[in-house]
Amino acid sequence: MLSRTANNLYWIARYMERADTVARLLDVGSRISLIPSEHGYRSEWDSLLQASGMAEGFTAKYGDPVQRNLESWLFFDRDNPSSVASCLTAARENARIVRTAMTAQVWDALNMAFQELRQLERLERSTLDQSTLTDWVTRQSALVRGAIDANLLRDDGYNFLNLGYYLERADNTARLLDVKYYVLLPRLDFVGSGLDNYQWSTLLRAMGAQRAFHWAYGGEITAGKIADFLILNRQSPRALITCIAGADNHLARLAKCYRKDGAAQERVRAMLSDLESETIDRIFDEGLHEYLSRFIGSVAELGSVIHEVYLGGEIS
Amino acid sequence: MGVFFDEMNGSGGGTRAPYARLEEWLATMPKELRSLKQAEAEALFRRIGITFAVYGEGGDPDRLIPFDMFPRVFSGAEWARLDRGVKQRAKALNMFLVDVYGRGEIIRAGRVPANLVYQNAAYEKAAVGFVPPKGVYSHIVGIDLVRTGPEEFFVLEDNCRTPSGVSYMLENREIMMRMFPGLFRENRIEPIDSYAEILRRTLASVAPAKCQGDPKVVILTPGHFNSAYYEHSFLADLMGVELVEGQDLFVDGEFVYARTTEGPKRVDVIYRRIDDAFLDPLCFRPDSMLGVPGLMDVYRAGGVSICSAPGAGVADDKAIYTYVPEMIRFYLGEEPILNNVPTWKCAERDDLKYVLDNLSELVVKEVHGSGGYGMLVGPTASKAEIKAFRAQLIANPSNYIAQPTLALSTVPTFVDEGVAPRHVDLRPYCLVGERIELVKGGLTRVALREGSLVVNSSQGGGVKDTWVLAE
Numbered sequence: 001m002l003s004r005t006a007n008n009l010y011w012i013a014r015y016m017e018r019a020d021t022v023a024r025l026l027d028v029g030s031r032i033s034l035i036p037s038e039h040g041y042r043s044e045w046d047s048l049l050q051a052s053g054m055a056e057g058f059t060a061k062y063g064d065p066v067q068r069n070l071e072s073w074l075f076f077d078r079d080n081p082s083s084v085a086s087c088l089t090a091a092r093e094n095a096r097i098v099r100t101a102m103t104a105q106v107w108d109a110l111n112m113a114f115q116e117l118r119q120l121e122r123l124e125r126s127t128l129d130q131s132t133l134t135d136w137v138t139r140q141s142a143l144v145r146g147a148i149d150a151n152l153l154r155d156d157g158y159n160f161l162n163l164g165y166y167l168e169r170a171d172n173t174a175r176l177l178d179v180k181y182y183v184l185l186p187r188l189d190f191v192g193s194g195l196d197n198y199q200w201s202t203l204l205r206a207m208g209a210q211r212a213f214h215w216a217y218g219g220e221i222t223a224g225k226i227a228d229f230l231i232l233n234r235q236s237p238r239a240l241i242t243c244i245a246g247a248d249n250h251l252a253r254l255a256k257c258y259r260k261d262g263a264a265q266e267r268v269r270a271m272l273s274d275l276e277s278e279t280i281d282r283i284f285d286e287g288l289h290e291y292l293s294r295f296i297g298s299v300a301e302l303g304s305v306i307h308e309v310y311l312g313g314e315i316s
Numbered sequence: 317m318g319v320f321f322d323e324m325n326g327s328g329g330g331t332r333a334p335y336a337r338l339e340e341w342l343a344t345m346p347k348e349l350r351s352l353k354q355a356e357a358e359a360l361f362r363r364i365g366i367t368f369a370v371y372g373e374g375g376d377p378d379r380l381i382p383f384d385m386f387p388r389v390f391s392g393a394e395w396a397r398l399d400r401g402v403k404q405r406a407k408a409l410n411m412f413l414v415d416v417y418g419r420g421e422i423i424r425a426g427r428v429p430a431n432l433v434y435q436n437a438a439y440e441k442a443a444v445g446f447v448p449p450k451g452v453y454s455h456i457v458g459i460d461l462v463r464t465g466p467e468e469f470f471v472l473e474d475n476c477r478t479p480s481g482v483s484y485m486l487e488n489r490e491i492m493m494r495m496f497p498g499l500f501r502e503n504r505i506e507p508i509d510s511y512a513e514i515l516r517r518t519l520a521s522v523a524p525a526k527c528q529g530d531p532k533v534v535i536l537t538p539g540h541f542n543s544a545y546y547e548h549s550f551l552a553d554l555m556g557v558e559l560v561e562g563q564d565l566f567v568d569g570e571f572v573y574a575r576t577t578e579g580p581k582r583v584d585v586i587y588r589r590i591d592d593a594f595l596d597p598l599c600f601r602p603d604s605m606l607g608v609p610g611l612m613d614v615y616r617a618g619g620v621s622i623c624s625a626p627g628a629g630v631a632d633d634k635a636i637y638t639y640v641p642e643m644i645r646f647y648l649g650e651e652p653i654l655n656n657v658p659t660w661k662c663a664e665r666d667d668l669k670y671v672l673d674n675l676s677e678l679v680v681k682e683v684h685g686s687g688g689y690g691m692l693v694g695p696t697a698s699k700a701e702i703k704a705f706r707a708q709l710i711a712n713p714s715n716y717i718a719q720p721t722l723a724l725s726t727v728p729t730f731v732d733e734g735v736a737p738r739h740v741d742l743r744p745y746c747l748v749g750e751r752i753e754l755v756k757g758g759l760t761r762v763a764l765r766e767g768s769l770v771v772n773s774s775q776g777g778g779v780k781d782t783w784v785l786a787e
Contacts, residue, residue, distance in 0.1 A: 003575045096545075097539075100549055100558075100559055258577070310577040313576070
């Protein structure tokens, strides 16, 4: 497959996953803003913007986090490269470039998402409530994902798409966790308090995982359990270990398909075996932030190795 | 409007045979269904993504070309004549190209003026002395035809470089079959879906001598900002070949390679949809990022085939056009089956004088123009437009040719007020490789504005399905 085609497929998946995460953030932010704030801590919106790395751009353009402006920024604003509109447009444009590498149904799902987005953009904003927007995005991303799973040839293109999904998701989960620790919780003595738990469960909600968490762990929500769920539990679809295992699987398939095992496979195997031997206590001993920073760095490095080996089209 | 030949109603003598069933269809179609179907067609086009991308002009970047549901029909006998005429022309044009990059016999014989060829901007010096595989320069020849009467067909122009629109021919058919299956049961309509297969075979048949094994064919596109990008990806998909951009290819030694996830893969045949000037920055425009550095060297050394071949444009120039009947006589020893439109060459003094004296009755075109730009349609132009055009013409006469306004035939077309005749033209796509082949169909373009003779999509034209009935 052309390197450029593989690169476009990889980015289609990354943009779709990012749009999904941003829509979930929007949902969580709005829910929190419905709960009366008595404790006088900083705006939860700010933490969510920090989480997604979109805070600076927002402040520069709008200043105070007013709900309506936040919706604009996270959903519609083309100046925000991570907004839902930017991500869906980029995904669809990438898909248009590589239409020959996907089935009609996958293209259809991406193209329809884009066409509907344009209709939404034309509507009077007061007629759109936030939950409609969020539901719409999660539905679109599910349609695309479903079309890929149901129809796409299990060839190298499928593996590149999935690498994009897993790497983006690993990055997003790690960032959300990291922000929880540093922004949501300004003072260490809140750890284990009712407020702390409330904020942790907010994070679970952001990932659409609070019920899954209860099924998996039952009972009380603690920082340790949630971190375990989102980092080391293979049952959790967003856990770091699940994402890295997924990347490992698809890189292994590529190695088989091309009869060539290399740097990308080595690196992902090392990441996976680190995660497999890790415990939550050790992660907390190292410091969650330190651990996550290291992890985000490794994901980025894995991304550049994949790029070098497969997507850059260098003469080997 | 009695002066125009109508494809359905002839010159007023009742419905012509090929349209008999359609007349019934039209008469019994409820009005609500008509608008419903029109909306359905539009939704289908939008959904499949068959758009004509126009960037940088404002408005909708994914513009739809209006699709008209009323088909244009040819009887088998009518088509058989067009088929012979188009193939004859495509063959002569290719022989002309091989000749002018070789010994130039037709020029030595005094049948075509040397300066029109050798000083032509499209004459490619890099191609001199080179005979491409199977002696083919132009592999996809799009010949624009109009009709003025029952037996009168004229060639408006030849497109020997990268004629576009074939995806509309194929998609129009798909959509008609999906929306009106009944019509296809009642009329015996020749299929056109072998086009992609024939195109692939044609391209593979001109693989260079150095090719080993199955030829690897690719389509080279300028990229997704190009207005015809949909067509490029559509054809690649139908043929199962890679759609590449210049950045995906590189030259190493004697060959061209594609950058793939498994390392470099050799490429044998490039169906390019970019202009000569952008093919190779080392040979042509150094500022171009679209092409492949070193491509021309590999091409001339027989390491890769380029379709259509660089330099093919010299045959579809509007000034050369006037000599095509001469080419047919010279190379094939036959009389042309299809007529040329009488043409005045403004480069010649007597012709120029005639043109200046009769501007309000003529169509004046730029020699290298396309897409309906830079032309004057005398009968519908204002005095001010004529005056301005006259000045341009006097300043640079050799840039223009002029033709009488033809009485283009009309076909019933769905318009806001109901059904009305609108002018059409036709572009069949002739494929030239080891064999010369043509599917039974083409792209009918229709001028949607009442009375307009300009059918180009960039000028608000639409498209129709084109039927050839089985005998």
